[in-house]
Amino acid sequence: MTVAWQDVTEGTELPELALPPITRATLALFAGASGDHNPIHIDRDVAESAGLADVFAHGMLSMAYLGRLLTGWAPQDRLRSYEVRFGAITPVHGRPVCTGTVTRIGEIGGERIADLDLRVTLEDGTVTLTGGARVALT
Amino acid sequence: MTTSTSTGTTMQRQRFIGMSTGTFETVAERGRLRFFAEVIGDADPIRTDLAAARAAGYDDLPVPPTFLMGLDAERPDGFGYLTEMGVDLRHVLHGTQAFDYHRVAVANEPLTYRSRIDDVFEKSGGALQFIVRTVEVRDAADAPVADLRSTIIERRPRSAA
Numbered sequence: 001m002t003v004a005w006q007d008v009t010e011g012t013e014l015p016e017l018a019l020p021p022i023t024r025a026t027l028a029l030f031a032g033a034s035g036d037h038n039p040i041h042i043d044r045d046v047a048e049s050a051g052l053a054d055v056f057a058h059g060m061l062s063m064a065y066l067g068r069l070l071t072g073w074a075p076q077d078r079l080r081s082y083e084v085r086f087g088a089i090t091p092v093h094g095r096p097v098c099t100g101t102v103t104r105i106g107e108i109g110g111e112r113i114a115d116l117d118l119r120v121t122l123e124d125g126t127v128t129l130t131g132g133a134r135v136a137l138t
Numbered sequence: 139m140t141t142s143t144s145t146g147t148t149m150q151r152q153r154f155i156g157m158s159t160g161t162f163e164t165v166a167e168r169g170r171l172r173f174f175a176e177v178i179g180d181a182d183p184i185r186t187d188l189a190a191a192r193a194a195g196y197d198d199l200p201v202p203p204t205f206l207m208g209l210d211a212e213r214p215d216g217f218g219y220l221t222e223m224g225v226d227l228r229h230v231l232h233g234t235q236a237f238d239y240h241r242v243a244v245a246n247e248p249l250t251y252r253s254r255i256d257d258v259f260e261k262s263g264g265a266l267q268f269i270v271r272t273v274e275v276r277d278a279a280d281a282p283v284a285d286l287r288s289t290i291i292e293r294r295p296r297s298a299a
Binding site for chain 1: 173174179195196202203204205207208209211216227230234235237238239242
């Protein structure tokens with residue numbers, strides 16, 4: 001399931017993770033599972049009262065999907081840091097695709113560390129999340 | 139859950155810099171972690187099966203990388219600090235989220251969360267207000283588990299200032 005570390009080089013791409021369309025049910029369940037109960041993600045009346053056409057997905061849902069990309073590639077205990085910037089909202093029925101690339105390999109604190117460039121893109125090309133992670137290779 | 143109107147200028151809110159947003163103890167329950175894995179579609183057996191988690195070297199089900207932020211929302215007053223600052227939750231966006239990991243937390247271990255407001259600033263002539271919060275997660279031995287940093291953005295289309 002995980003990679004052969006000696007084969008990881010700058011430019012190595014993580015296997016892409018394509019998600020099914022995000023449903024309203026997913027948003028309701030994610031609100032409960034994640035603990036983020038902000039009604040803007042689950043109650044269309046509240047979204048409309050804020051001038052929005054509809055609810056939109058939690059940013060942390062996309063970050064959780066991107067987390068799956070990471071822990072599907074490397075065991076979680078090798079993950080040293082993980083950060084994202086939320087650049088665009090993900091509408092209901094959006095289909096996120098998570099991708100990652102190794103941009104640099106270096107030594108930090110005696111460990112061989114891969115720096116990853118991460119992003120989540122919708123099918124219309126909108127980039128909803130950009131970010132990075134550091135993964136210990138040895 | 140409040141949906142009150144936005145109040146407070148950036149300067150008024152800057153007096154909250156350094157303010158604690160609470161210290162509390164919590165645990166990630168196994169059932170909750172299984173539910174979270176199901177919702178995000180993570181089929182890795184270490185997320186749901188204790189034997190698989192132990193075989194992978196964890197004492198219990200490992201807490202997924204972003205779930206630590208979810209537990210933070212369980213602090214007693216939830217989004218109370220935002221209400222106190224006059225933020226309208228309907229206009230809030232999550233701007234950035236960062237995690238530094240010291241080790242992997244697991245289900246059922248006591249975790250202590252200590253958080254504070256780190257910065258408040260505005261952009262776009264006050265149309266966007268940024269609130270930066272940091273959260274320290276420590277274990278029962280007071281050893282660091284993870285450091286979290288979040289930026290919340292309040293959109294203020296018709297300036298409330």
